Amino acid sequence: MPELVFFTGPMDCGKSTLALQMDHTHTLGGRTGALFTSHDRAGEARISSRLGLQRPAVEVTAELDLWRWVVEELTAGRRVDYLVCDEAQFYTREQVDQLARLVDELQLDVFAFGILSDFQTRLFPGSQRLVELCDRMETLQTRPLCWCGAVATHNARIVAGSMVTEGSQVAVGDTLAEVEAGAGDRVDPAEPGAGGPDDAGVTYEVLCRRHHRARMTAARSRALRYPEPLPFEEER
Numbered sequence: 001m002p003e004l005v006f007f008t009g010p011m012d013c014g015k016s017t018l019a020l021q022m023d024h025t026h027t028l029g030g031r032t033g034a035l036f037t038s039h040d041r042a043g044e045a046r047i048s049s050r051l052g053l054q055r056p057a058v059e060v061t062a063e064l065d066l067w068r069w070v071v072e073e074l075t076a077g078r079r080v081d082y083l084v085c086d087e088a089q090f091y092t093r094e095q096v097d098q099l100a101r102l103v104d105e106l107q108l109d110v111f112a113f114g115i116l117s118d119f120q121t122r123l124f125p126g127s128q129r130l131v132e133l134c135d136r137m138e139t140l141q142t143r144p145l146c147w148c149g150a151v152a153t154h155n156a157r158i159v160a161g162s163m164v165t166e167g168s169q170v171a172v173g174d175t176l177a178e179v180e181a182g183a184g185d186r187v188d189p190a191e192p193g194a195g196g197p198d199d200a201g202v203t204y205e206v207l208c209r210r211h212h213r214a215r216m217t218a219a220r221s222r223a224l225r226y227p228e229p230l231p232f233e234e235e236r
Ligand SMILES: Nc1ncnc2c1ncn2[C@@H]1O[C@H](COP(=O)(O)OP(=O)(O)O)[C@@H](O)[C@H]1O
Pocket: 010, 011, 012, 013, 014, 015, 016, 017, 018, 048, 049, 050, 051, 142, 144
């Protein structure tokens, strides 16, 4: 039976990697897929994983009708057996409805990947619709950790070193740990849009719920544990 599957987890848990693995594995099995994404960190129209894999993909803009896109491909005589849909949190509710229709009426498999909730802990509209419509949800096995060692479940937005709780829902960016580890180096800087967050200065940190609620990032907990020594005055 064809399925609409929603693979989810916080940032940096391996969703894009799995998306590209699914495509690779199904291609080896003789199937033909179509890849979609929206606002990938590496630039428009590509799926990129922090492990360095990248593939071209169709950019899902708010205007794109996924049902019509597939029907046009099939009408033109091209084959489509399944869809891989990355960054699906950014799709509209209507686009997720179109994905469900593709599964039910054209018997395509749809593998959707995305984070559930934003930096304010609110569900993204696309993710909410996927939860409502999908045949099954899968959480990924690689579970990023909060700085305290607990499993990280929430995404915090960091601006100028501090966790923020106000701002627009969409701000493309990487996790602070990956930026510090030089993850941008794994993307070809000659590629358009490559080399770091689109929304300058925005990074993310994955936290457990307790520390997300307390706004306790790794940097803040370090600062509280090891306060900067006061500058002492020279004796005259
Ligand atoms: N240098 C590395 N060596 C091994 N694994 C890595 C390395 N860098 C990143 N990863 C793995 O890649 C995962 C992030 O993959 P990615 O597909 O980009 O995540 P997502 O799409 O969920 O944000 C990390 O959780 C980690 O398991």
